[in-house]
Amino acid sequence: MNAAAPVGAGVPDRLTGFVAALRAHGLRIGTGETVDAARAVEALGLADRELLREGLAATLLHGTGQRAVFDPVFDLYFPRGVGAPQGEPAGREELRDRLAEALATGDTELLGQLAVEAVDSLGGYGSSPGSDGWSAYQTLERLRPQTLLARVRASDRAGSEAASFADRLLDDEIRRRIEVFRRQVGTEARRRVAERRGREEIARRAVAPSADRVDFLYAGRDRLAELRRTVQPLARKLATRLAARRRRAARGTIDLRRTVRGSLSTGGVPMKPVLRRRRPVRPELVLLCDVSGSVSGFSDFTMLLVQALHDQFSKVRVFAFVNRIDEVTGFLRHGTADPEGLGSRIQAEARLTGWHGSSDYGVALGEFAERYGDAVGPRTTVFVLGDARTNMSDPNLPALREIAGRARRLYWLNPEPRAQWGTGDSAAPDYAGVVDMHECRNARQLGSIVSRLLPV
Numbered sequence: 001m002n003a004a005a006p007v008g009a010g011v012p013d014r015l016t017g018f019v020a021a022l023r024a025h026g027l028r029i030g031t032g033e034t035v036d037a038a039r040a041v042e043a044l045g046l047a048d049r050e051l052l053r054e055g056l057a058a059t060l061l062h063g064t065g066q067r068a069v070f071d072p073v074f075d076l077y078f079p080r081g082v083g084a085p086q087g088e089p090a091g092r093e094e095l096r097d098r099l100a101e102a103l104a105t106g107d108t109e110l111l112g113q114l115a116v117e118a119v120d121s122l123g124g125y126g127s128s129p130g131s132d133g134w135s136a137y138q139t140l141e142r143l144r145p146q147t148l149l150a151r152v153r154a155s156d157r158a159g160s161e162a163a164s165f166a167d168r169l170l171d172d173e174i175r176r177r178i179e180v181f182r183r184q185v186g187t188e189a190r191r192r193v194a195e196r197r198g199r200e201e202i203a204r205r206a207v208a209p210s211a212d213r214v215d216f217l218y219a220g221r222d223r224l225a226e227l228r229r230t231v232q233p234l235a236r237k238l239a240t241r242l243a244a245r246r247r248r249a250a251r252g253t254i255d256l257r258r259t260v261r262g263s264l265s266t267g268g269v270p271m272k273p274v275l276r277r278r279r280p281v282r283p284e285l286v287l288l289c290d291v292s293g294s295v296s297g298f299s300d301f302t303m304l305l306v307q308a309l310h311d312q313f314s315k316v317r318v319f320a321f322v323n324r325i326d327e328v329t330g331f332l333r334h335g336t337a338d339p340e341g342l343g344s345r346i347q348a349e350a351r352l353t354g355w356h357g358s359s360d361y362g363v364a365l366g367e368f369a370e371r372y373g374d375a376v377g378p379r380t381t382v383f384v385l386g387d388a389r390t391n392m393s394d395p396n397l398p399a400l401r402e403i404a405g406r407a408r409r410l411y412w413l414n415p416e417p418r419a420q421w422g423t424g425d426s427a428a429p430d431y432a433g434v435v436d437m438h439e440c441r442n443a444r445q446l447g448s449i450v451s452r453l454l455p456v
Helices: 011-024 031-044 049-060 064-077 092-105 108-122 136-143 145-156 165-197 199-205 221-228 231-250 256-266 295-308 342-349 361-371 397-406 428-432 443-453
Strands: 284-290 315-321 325-327 380-385 409-414 436-439
Touching: 011 031, 011 049, 011 064, 011 199, 031 049, 049 064, 064 165, 064 199, 092 108, 092 136, 092 145, 092 165, 108 136, 108 165, 136 165, 145 165, 165 199, 221 295, 231 295, 231 443, 284 295, 284 361, 295 315, 295 342, 295 380, 295 443, 315 361, 325 361, 361 397, 380 397, 397 409, 397 428, 409 428, 409 443, 428 436, 436 443
Parallel strands: 284 315, 284 380, 380 409, 409 436
Antiparallel strands: 315 325
């Protein structure tokens, strides 16, 4: 496999393509930062990839959370090498033997070389010359590196008598090395595919987005856990914006009478406009959250965000529903909410279902209007969180109109793409005819919508 080229022709285009790919994933990179990155490439060269990686990260990134996007995109634009490895492909058992040795010694360079050989030998699929593509999943399924733990452990513990704390530490270290190898296989498979299909396409499609751009409906357990860790930083940012809006709103409009009176000392020229003083009152907030199925991740995240913003409101009440509705404000008391177990605790302790377990917006909205109508008043902003899929039941639009008539404002946040509204059992167009419905698919959209719609 050919070594990476030295700094020279084509590097500026590669760097600008790299920056464009990062921007496409939502990373904010300005012209000045791009110029700094070019200077870093000139100073560091391309010989030491890891040194170059850290140099570009230092000039382009604003936080460690962005590394999850930066690293795989870097590996596409500044790969370990190009083309296929030289020589005959190694067999599966030979690869496993050499991999066990590399895992035992912790040889990271050898692990990277074995990842390249493993993808070339075991990861190709298709019938065209070479391969139509390369699959990290197929490579790892055939090689099964996780089954080498016992072999590596046995070779390292030769002569030892019993398991100890040090042995458990060794096991953890071996698992970490296996995980490093798995990531290297994924990197190599993406590189080989990118050489055929283009770096730009693979950077766009095969690199996982940052946590704040992951669709709530498709986020797995790991991504949801990562999302929960972004609640507090997002809440601090939103609280700062809301406080600034509240300060601006407190200034009020010009008091014409007092302004004219004050202008008498300057010959009738209003040099110092006098503003009416306002005494803005912190608003009340009510959430109605669908916690059924995949929508529950979206509702959980929004509930945690509102809980973190509780100081911005005079009163917050939260209600959860599937086909019955129950108040869950007590689960979100400040300092007591459990981000990891919030959803399961609500499902276990709140009364959310009747004789069936499917979501029914019509029944839930009707029950809220009947049982909890006093929660909504002229100072209350209400947010309904859910995909508006009624399982073909009555959407109960009169109940929603009743809630809207009592509230100061009523908004609906829908985690489904707008193109899917009205398909299948979705009653989104019907509800959108009564209230303002907004597409809210990820944490970035949620932050933008909340900062724009929350009252001051």
